[in-house]
Amino acid sequence: MKTARTLSRRSFLRTSAATTAAATLAALDLSRFAHAAGSDLIKVGMIGCGGRNSGAALQALNADKGARLVAMHDYFLDRVHNKREVLKAQKPEQVQVDDDHCFSGFDGYKKVIEASDVVLIANAAKFHPVQTLAAIQAGKHVFTEKPHGIDPAGVKMMQAAANLAREKKLCLVSGLHSRYHAGYEETVKRIHDGAIGDIVSIEENFLRAPYGLGDRNPKHSELEWQISIQYRFVWLSGDDVVQSLVHNLDRASWCMKEAAPLRCHGMGGRSTMVEGKYGNVFDHHAVVYLFPNNIRLYAFCRTTTFCYDEYSSLVFGTKGRANIMSCRISGETNWRWEGQCDPYQVEHDRLFAAIRAGEPINNGDYMCRSTMIAVMGQISCYTGKEVTWEQINASNFAYPPLAEECKDGMDAPVKPGPDGSYPVYIPGKTQLI
Numbered sequence: 001m002k003t004a005r006t007l008s009r010r011s012f013l014r015t016s017a018a019t020t021a022a023a024t025l026a027a028l029d030l031s032r033f034a035h036a037a038g039s040d041l042i043k044v045g046m047i048g049c050g051g052r053n054s055g056a057a058l059q060a061l062n063a064d065k066g067a068r069l070v071a072m073h074d075y076f077l078d079r080v081h082n083k084r085e086v087l088k089a090q091k092p093e094q095v096q097v098d099d100d101h102c103f104s105g106f107d108g109y110k111k112v113i114e115a116s117d118v119v120l121i122a123n124a125a126k127f128h129p130v131q132t133l134a135a136i137q138a139g140k141h142v143f144t145e146k147p148h149g150i151d152p153a154g155v156k157m158m159q160a161a162a163n164l165a166r167e168k169k170l171c172l173v174s175g176l177h178s179r180y181h182a183g184y185e186e187t188v189k190r191i192h193d194g195a196i197g198d199i200v201s202i203e204e205n206f207l208r209a210p211y212g213l214g215d216r217n218p219k220h221s222e223l224e225w226q227i228s229i230q231y232r233f234v235w236l237s238g239d240d241v242v243q244s245l246v247h248n249l250d251r252a253s254w255c256m257k258e259a260a261p262l263r264c265h266g267m268g269g270r271s272t273m274v275e276g277k278y279g280n281v282f283d284h285h286a287v288v289y290l291f292p293n294n295i296r297l298y299a300f301c302r303t304t305t306f307c308y309d310e311y312s313s314l315v316f317g318t319k320g321r322a323n324i325m326s327c328r329i330s331g332e333t334n335w336r337w338e339g340q341c342d343p344y345q346v347e348h349d350r351l352f353a354a355i356r357a358g359e360p361i362n363n364g365d366y367m368c369r370s371t372m373i374a375v376m377g378q379i380s381c382y383t384g385k386e387v388t389w390e391q392i393n394a395s396n397f398a399y400p401p402l403a404e405e406c407k408d409g410m411d412a413p414v415k416p417g418p419d420g421s422y423p424v425y426i427p428g429k430t431q432l433i
Contacts, residue, residue, distance in 0.1 A: 042067045042355065045116030047109045047131055048123030049074035049083040052145055056120045056175075057087055059345050060143070061094045064352040069095045071115040074123070075227050077104035105408045113138050118355065122175065124230040125150050125237055129157035130403040136165045136172065141355055143348065145175035147246045148371040150238025152433070153398035155372045162364020171360045173351045174367035176250045180350065181343040183327035184251065191255050195333045196317030202255065202297045204248035205310040206240075210303040213277060222412040232279025234425075235399045235413045239281045241266075241378040242371070245301040249377070250370035251313045251324050252289075252297050260369060261289035261297065263388040266380035267427065272304055276420035287377035299377065384427030395433040 044060050044067050046053050061067050069087065072080045080102045088095040103111045109131050113119055119135040121128055122145035129149050135142045142165070149155035165172040178184050191199070212231035220228060230236040237243050253259060268285035270278075283304050289297040313324035320331015327337035354361045376392040401413055416422050425432075 043070045043117045045071040045112035045119050047073050047121045049079045053122035059348040061091045063348040071101040071112040073103040073108040073112045106406045127403050129154040133161040136161045141171040143173045147242045148367045150242050151398045152395040159368045166362050169360050171354050172362050174363035177343040178251050180346040182341040183337040187327050195329050196322050197319030199317050201316045202252045203314040204299040205312045206244045206301040207310045209305045240301045241285050242374045246374040249373045260389050261291050264289040264380050265386045266377050268381035276416050280422035280424050285381045379432050382425040383430050397433045
């Protein structure tokens with residue numbers, strides 16, 4: 001893999017200064033965003049036309065009868081057109097995207113921002129921070145899918161976007177949907193109230209088969225191929241601790257009353273998923289985080305076929321244990337939540353209700369904290385080194401190329417070797433931060 005380079009402190013300070021200036025100069029007239037209940041339309045735009053953002057678009061349209069999908073973007077224009085037809089069939093009155101508002105390429109997202117009041121961002125995670133910041137700078141409300149950055153520089157940019165949204169009184173809602181699940185919320189509340197006593201340890205599992213695979217389109221260039229299966233390439237997705245286990249790490253931090261770990265050590269690699277179609281990501285990771293009061297979090301993710309699968313968040317205390325995913329507590333206290341909840345819909349219900357009420361919600365603090373916890377774990381797995389919270393927050397490392405430097409037709413950042421496989425990071429040899 002090419003030698004990773006960093007976003008310089010000077011470059012980041014220039015970005016931060018520009019953000020601050022934009023916040024200072026921006027007029028805080030919210031009249032065009034403070035939509036009175038049911039009185040006018042809210043224009044919605046999609047950046048990314050994969051399955052997750054298609055779901056987000058439907059949830060947005062379900063959340064508010066006045067919502068109208070007016071603009072769509074994906075790197076591939078055929079995806080935009082195909083997804084437009086799918087959404088139009090389900091919401092014929094609310095999908096109003098003409099051909100002039102279908103955009104492609106790396107920069108097409110800018111046109112979606114111009115056309116929209118609310119921007120839904122769910123594409124390759126590398127671009128989430130720069131696109132979120134651009135939308136907030138333009139005065140738009142934003143829903144951003146996880147992860148909220150794939151490297152320290154990206155998470156810092158997302159935090160700048162969250163801070164700016166707060167100053168401009170704009171909504172920023174995170175795709176870390178656990179926070180919008182009523183059953184998880186009640187379970188965590190009971191943990192905080194002492195139902196399992198003092199937390200001793202936490203175990204997090206995200207073990208599954210790989211997703212996002214497909215046959216290579218012979219018409220695709222190497223760059224287009226990598227973008228088409230973005231979960232398989234580090235420079236686009238950040239790999240599986242950041243991409244998937246971030247949900248678990250967010251729940252763990254939530255249970256710990258938003259605490260950040262002091263340090264972590266991780267391990268990982270590739271065992272069976274080594275062919276070219278699997279890109280250059282690891283297929284297994286394990287990270288141990290040390291939190292204050294000597295509480296340890298054991299976190300595991302794996303993307304291999306024909307293996308044991310489990311998706312769980314287990315919290316062990318001095319008086320019992322909690323299974324967050326089952327909304328269940330056992331031990332001295334035995335309790336189980338019996339309700340039903342679709343957190344994917346709830347997050348959009350609350351987003352559009354907040355826009356209508358003129359009472360913005362901002363998930364920026366936990367979305368950035370949880371993402372940085374995932375980033376430090378991923379980098380520990382890649383390097384084989386212990387990583388501290390201070391160390392990861394002091395770093396401006398970014399996987400090359402920078403998101404804002406990506407151009408249509410550029411060379412792919414990583415290339416396959418003679419056997420068709422891609423080079424991967426080597427723990428013990430790789431240096432990133």
